Amino acid sequence: MAQVPVTEGVFTWPSETPQLIGSRCVACGNHMFPVQAGCPKCTGEKTEQVLLGRRGTLWTWTVQGFPPKAPPYAGDVDPKTFKAFGVGYVELPGQIKVEARLTEADPEKLKIGMEMELVIVPLSTDASGNEVVTFAFAPVA
Amino acid sequence: MSTEVAIVGIGMHEFGRTEGVSGMEQGVIAVRRACADAGVKWEDVQFAFGGSAAAGAADTMVSQLGLTGLQFINVANGCATGGSALFSAYNTIRSGVFDLGIAIGFDKHERGAFRVDTRGAGLGNWYGASGLALTTQFFGMKINRYMHEYGISHSTLGKVSEKAFRNGSMNPMAWRRKPISEQEALDSLMLSYPLTQYMFCSPGEGGVALILARADKAHLYTDKPIFLNAAVVRSRRFGSFEVLAPSIALEHNAGPTVDSSKAAFEMAGIGPEDIDLAQLQDTEAGAEVMHMAENGFCEHGEQEFMIQAGETEIGGKFPVNTDGGCLANGEPIGASGLRQVYENVLQLRGQAGARQVPNDPKVAYTHVYGAPGISGVTILSR
Ligand SMILES: [Zn+2]
Numbered sequence: 001m002a003q004v005p006v007t008e009g010v011f012t013w014p015s016e017t018p019q020l021i022g023s024r025c026v027a028c029g030n031h032m033f034p035v036q037a038g039c040p041k042c043t044g045e046k047t048e049q050v051l052l053g054r055r056g057t058l059w060t061w062t063v064q065g066f067p068p069k070a071p072p073y074a075g076d077v078d079p080k081t082f083k084a085f086g087v088g089y090v091e092l093p094g095q096i097k098v099e100a101r102l103t104e105a106d107p108e109k110l111k112i113g114m115e116m117e118l119v120i121v122p123l124s125t126d127a128s129g130n131e132v133v134t135f136a137f138a139p140v141a
Numbered sequence: 142m143s144t145e146v147a148i149v150g151i152g153m154h155e156f157g158r159t160e161g162v163s164g165m166e167q168g169v170i171a172v173r174r175a176c177a178d179a180g181v182k183w184e185d186v187q188f189a190f191g192g193s194a195a196a197g198a199a200d201t202m203v204s205q206l207g208l209t210g211l212q213f214i215n216v217a218n219g220c221a222t223g224g225s226a227l228f229s230a231y232n233t234i235r236s237g238v239f240d241l242g243i244a245i246g247f248d249k250h251e252r253g254a255f256r257v258d259t260r261g262a263g264l265g266n267w268y269g270a271s272g273l274a275l276t277t278q279f280f281g282m283k284i285n286r287y288m289h290e291y292g293i294s295h296s297t298l299g300k301v302s303e304k305a306f307r308n309g310s311m312n313p314m315a316w317r318r319k320p321i322s323e324q325e326a327l328d329s330l331m332l333s334y335p336l337t338q339y340m341f342c343s344p345g346e347g348g349v350a351l352i353l354a355r356a357d358k359a360h361l362y363t364d365k366p367i368f369l370n371a372a373v374v375r376s377r378r379f380g381s382f383e384v385l386a387p388s389i390a391l392e393h394n395a396g397p398t399v400d401s402s403k404a405a406f407e408m409a410g411i412g413p414e415d416i417d418l419a420q421l422q423d424t425e426a427g428a429e430v431m432h433m434a435e436n437g438f439c440e441h442g443e444q445e446f447m448i449q450a451g452e453t454e455i456g457g458k459f460p461v462n463t464d465g466g467c468l469a470n471g472e473p474i475g476a477s478g479l480r481q482v483y484e485n486v487l488q489l490r491g492q493a494g495a496r497q498v499p500n501d502p503k504v505a506y507t508h509v510y511g512a513p514g515i516s517g518v519t520i521l522s523r
């Protein structure tokens with residue numbers, strides 16, 4: 001089964017060490033995710049593409065306890081098999097806080113400030129039988 | 142204090158689920174009730190601002206109300222739709238263009254959590270596909286961080302829900318009228334940690350209409366005019382933490398609620414200490430807690446003591462969400478902000494029945510917050 005990314009241009013794929021793709025303002029150095037052309041900080045109109053850091057700390061989190069509506073959700077929405085998943089913001093030092101799924105969904109194991117690392121996780125299977133993957137952050141063991 | 146504009150009539154269609162009645166029809170019923178309250182006929186109304194998020198273009202309701210040729214402008218501004226309609230009506234009268242007008246909000250949403258249109262919200266399809274396009278997640282994450290920083294307890298979240306449903310039980314227009322205990326709130330299904338089912342409001346239905354007049358002509362319509370001292374809408378600034386954001390800046394900005402609150406107090410020429418009661422956006426229990434501080438009514442963290450001590454109850458020092466808020470009324474987006482103003486008009490007139498705030502409140506405050514980082518505040522006085 002082939003693996004395909006949920007979208008192009010949001011994370012590097014395929015890669016042993018995947019990274020999120022963002023933008024940096026040429027004028028003020030502000031980081032943005034995903035890629036965008038204008039800077040919300042200084043109103044600058046010129047940005048350049050940058051790869052964001054792979055590690056950061058958990059700034060806040062929650063657990064998605066019920067199946068999201070599909071569409072837009074592409075993952076499992078069957079209430080019988082749906083597994084709760086973590087969602088959080090990870091603060092990438094000197095760059096930005098990015099929102100992502102978390103590989104951990106147990107409130108007892110999630111702590112604000114814990115070290116996290118970017119990983120690629122399976123999300124669903126598309127019509128052609130490919131495994132669709134997206135990005136997530138996993139606690140650093 | 143500026144007293145140039147008065148609310149002289151209020152009308153509401155019951156919030157909740159009304160099978161067989163469209164959102165638009167609920168808006169029409171609210172308009173008729175507001176006209177009856179002010180003793181005006183539809184043909185007397187010179188202008189209207191109205192909107193809904195999911196129940197159609199407001200200006201088409203003239204085909205039911207009467208084709209009088211009035212100026213009717215549709216407003217679409219997410220959770221601040223009602224607030225924006227009110228802001229526009231307020232300033233239309235202040236500018237001297239018209240003397241008598243109406244602000245209308247109504248809605249009717251499908252069941253369950255709001256389905257987010259990722260494209261309409263300026264987000265890539267991958268965002269929703271990956272399971273991130275849920276407003277509920279933002280609320281869970283914002284209060285989780287806030288509890289960590291300021292020591293708010295789970296019990297306090299439960300007490301906010303308990304109060305909302307108790308106040309709702311005294312409100313004949315509310316959707317949820319069965320009281321629940323703090324423990325029942327805490328024990329209900331965990332939807333988005335730390336928030337449970339009874340700590341979240343649900344998308345719903347309803348309509349509200351408010352008739353506004355020049356203050357010096359208010360006596361023509363009512364012997365209890367309620368003056369609109371401020372109406373403000375603000376959007377987010379760089380660094381604020383908002384709903385449906387794939388990323389947030391490292392820099393911190395307090396958000397549009399703080400900006401709109403400050404601007405409203407400045408406009409009215411008063412401060413938080415002068416407010417007798419407030420309706421604060423309570424999309425979920427944590428929002429009410431955080432919005433108490435963001436609107437200037439306490440320091441961050443003081444809510445823990447205030448709520449545990451019952452200070453935000455109807456008989457407390459600073460009553461909050463006296464009609465049950467969004468938690469007991471549900472959230473028909475277009476109508477929600479105007480519901481808060483409706484409740485404050487009742488409270489200031491002394492007509493809130495079983496949930497009347499004691500000691501003749503004189504000044505009341507409303508606050509809405511919503512996607513994609515917008516806030517509206519009003520200050521009313523009698
Ligand atoms: Zn910049």
